[in-house]
Amino acid sequence: MQNAERVQIQREHEALEKQRASLLWKEREMIDMEAQEWVAAMELQRELTIQAAMRSDRRRNTSTKCVDISLGSCSDVPYSQTIFPNLLDQKSREVIEYSPEYILMGVLHNLLQGECNPDLRLLGCSVVAPKCEGGKVIKPCRHRCEALKKNCFPAFDAIDMAWPYFLDCDRFFGSDIEGCFDPLAKLRGETDFPEDVLTELSTSIQFIHHSYSQMVRELKKTASRCGHIAQLYSIGRSFEGKDLLVIEFSTSPGSHELFKPEFKYIGNMHGNEVVGKELLIYLAQYLCSEYLLGNPRIQRLINNTRIHLFPSMNPDGYELAAEEGAGYNGWINGRQTAQNLDLNRNFPDLTAEAYRLAKIRGARTDHLPIPESYWWGKVAPETKAVMKWLKSIPFVLSASLHGGDLVVSYPYDYSRHPLEEKMFSPTPDEKVMPNCTVT
Numbered sequence: 001m002q003n004a005e006r007v008q009i010q011r012e013h014e015a016l017e018k019q020r021a022s023l024l025w026k027e028r029e030m031i032d033m034e035a036q037e038w039v040a041a042m043e044l045q046r047e048l049t050i051q052a053a054m055r056s057d058r059r060r061n062t063s064t065k066c067v068d069i070s071l072g073s074c075s076d077v078p079y080s081q082t083i084f085p086n087l088l089d090q091k092s093r094e095v096i097e098y099s100p101e102y103i104l105m106g107v108l109h110n111l112l113q114g115e116c117n118p119d120l121r122l123l124g125c126s127v128v129a130p131k132c133e134g135g136k137v138i139k140p141c142r143h144r145c146e147a148l149k150k151n152c153f154p155a156f157d158a159i160d161m162a163w164p165y166f167l168d169c170d171r172f173f174g175s176d177i178e179g180c181f182d183p184l185a186k187l188r189g190e191t192d193f194p195e196d197v198l199t200e201l202s203t204s205i206q207f208i209h210h211s212y213s214q215m216v217r218e219l220k221k222t223a224s225r226c227g228h229i230a231q232l233y234s235i236g237r238s239f240e241g242k243d244l245l246v247i248e249f250s251t252s253p254g255s256h257e258l259f260k261p262e263f264k265y266i267g268n269m270h271g272n273e274v275v276g277k278e279l280l281i282y283l284a285q286y287l288c289s290e291y292l293l294g295n296p297r298i299q300r301l302i303n304n305t306r307i308h309l310f311p312s313m314n315p316d317g318y319e320l321a322a323e324e325g326a327g328y329n330g331w332i333n334g335r336q337t338a339q340n341l342d343l344n345r346n347f348p349d350l351t352a353e354a355y356r357l358a359k360i361r362g363a364r365t366d367h368l369p370i371p372e373s374y375w376w377g378k379v380a381p382e383t384k385a386v387m388k389w390l391k392s393i394p395f396v397l398s399a400s401l402h403g404g405d406l407v408v409s410y411p412y413d414y415s416r417h418p419l420e421e422k423m424f425s426p427t428p429d430e431k432v433m434p435n436c437t438v439t
């Protein structure tokens, strides 16, 4: 390449570099300007919001018009007149009726399965249609809001829902000194129960069949109501991916304490045998309520034992059986898992193993190893989860609840002789077992 040509290229390159630098500089300036404009816009918006709030405050303070309440969901509030704008700054009945707050008030009853009803609706009414007297808005009482929030917390927690923002006790409610009113006065007037008894009644036990999601909700609610003595945990997942949930009662939820016996109940191992499952949900609610009420027997039980309740070991099978209903003639449908495995025949046969070892002089029959051949077969995820659970907690007493007949079966369930089914084959714990079965 010629020298002159090289110099020319060099110059062109430098010119391009300068141009690039200048463009970069301009771009930066523009970004800065945009940022400044954005900050200015934000400040303007903030200013406008403040002004709007001040205008609305002035209007509220100067308004002298109380009007009759005409909201369908609030026709039974303990006062007859309200004022616009309401505490959410909604200016007319139409605006309120189409607002997400008012719509949510209408569905809360179903969402929370009737819990906290009608208290929660009346509390909502006290915000969307506050009491008006002498042309002035009267705020609902904060202490009433706080008490209800505390009582309703488990119901909200059970459906993973936060307390609605428009029921914020600090923002929309007032103190006694400000002259607040009790939005739930009418409810309390209708019953003579003190408040704490009302709370107990609102968590009364329902004898119904619980679907998987309803069961989860009930267990969550119970664990949250008795948070200091209970916890909910999962030991794994079913074949279809449902959490295998256990509720535990103990004075130290989540940890084993030295010399404290560990106890467990398993229900619904056969998906279509549902009584055990319902009984365990009921038992969890009962243990929680009675502990809170100070029942000495229940308190003694929970203070001295760690109790684990596993209501549904086969939730996939349960759903199938429940779908078909009791009238359907496929009476064993749902007994097996979604993988078509019978969980009651899916654990290793350690009885046969114990018999085998008992014939060998000096061999131990406790802490039996699982025979290698067991793993050649199909092992259900539900079975594996329980086996892992048994290894992690030193249970000393357990039972699995079935349905269909009155039978108590305890180790060793198999006859010692393969050809003599009815042969008496006691376990080393024979004396203890019949006692356990009658309690």
Ligand SMILES: [Zn+2]
Binding pocket: 269, 270, 273, 344, 402, 403
């Ligand atoms: Zn069964």
